Amino acid sequence: MGLRIVVAADAAGVDYKEAIKADLEADPRVDSVIDVGIAPGEATPYPHQGVAGARAIAEGRADRGIFVCGTGMGMAISANKVPGIRACTAHDSFSVERLIMSNNAQVLCLGERVIGQELARRLAREFLGYTFDPGSHSQANVELIEKYESELGADGASVPASC
Numbered sequence: 023m024g025l026r027i028v029v030a031a032d033a034a035g036v037d038y039k040e041a042i043k044a045d046l047e048a049d050p051r052v053d054s055v056i057d058v059g060i061a062p063g064e065a066t067p068y069p070h071q072g073v074a075g076a077r078a079i080a081e082g083r084a085d086r087g088i089f090v091c092g093t094g095m096g097m098a099i100s101a102n103k104v105p106g107i108r109a110c111t112a113h114d115s116f117s118v119e120r121l122i123m124s125n126n127a128q129v130l131c132l133g134e135r136v137i138g139q140e141l142a143r144r145l146a147r148e149f150l151g152y153t154f155d156p157g158s159h160s161q162a163n164v165e166l167i168e169k170y171e172s173e174l175g176a177d178g179a180s181v182p183a184s185c
């Protein structure tokens with residue numbers, strides 16, 4: 023079974039999102055692409071799309087996401103508010119590799135105002151090529167992230183003694 027990918031963007035990232043979406047739809051590794059917006063010409067604040075895209079993954083409708091805004095940072099911050107989601111901006115090949123292999127992240131965020139479109143498309147392609155190894159030493163670190171997420175209160179006030 024191939025990957026189900028969700029794409030998201032705000033007005034500052036919609037051009038790259040459209041280009042990457044077209045790439046994904048032609049990629050044999052991809053089964054389906056969900057587009058949570060925005061469409062070209064729209065203007066919705068990025069947190070709405072970041073959270074909508076992250077929810078698609080958290081609810082099991084998509085496996086991974088590629089979210090684009092001006093810097094990639096607002097999308098990442100927003101997506102990470104959805105429990106279970108690990109999203110980060112990465113603008114180089116090594117970081118994209120580690121985003122999966124170290125962090126088992128589901129979401130790559132890109133900044134249309136920061137990198138060229140061809141690099142963004144390349145990084146999106148590379149992102150799909152990695153699969154996290156749950157037997158690697160990094161699994162313990164990912165589990166610690168999950169442990170903090172489940173044990174910290176919504177206000178972040180209670181730090182579990184076991185962590």
Ligand SMILES: O=C[C@H](O)[C@H](O)COP(=O)(O)O
Pocket residue numbers: 032034035068091092093094095096097
């Ligand atoms: O991180 C935020 C994005 O870069 C967004 O596209 C632009 O946000 P701003 O208009 O608040 O700078």
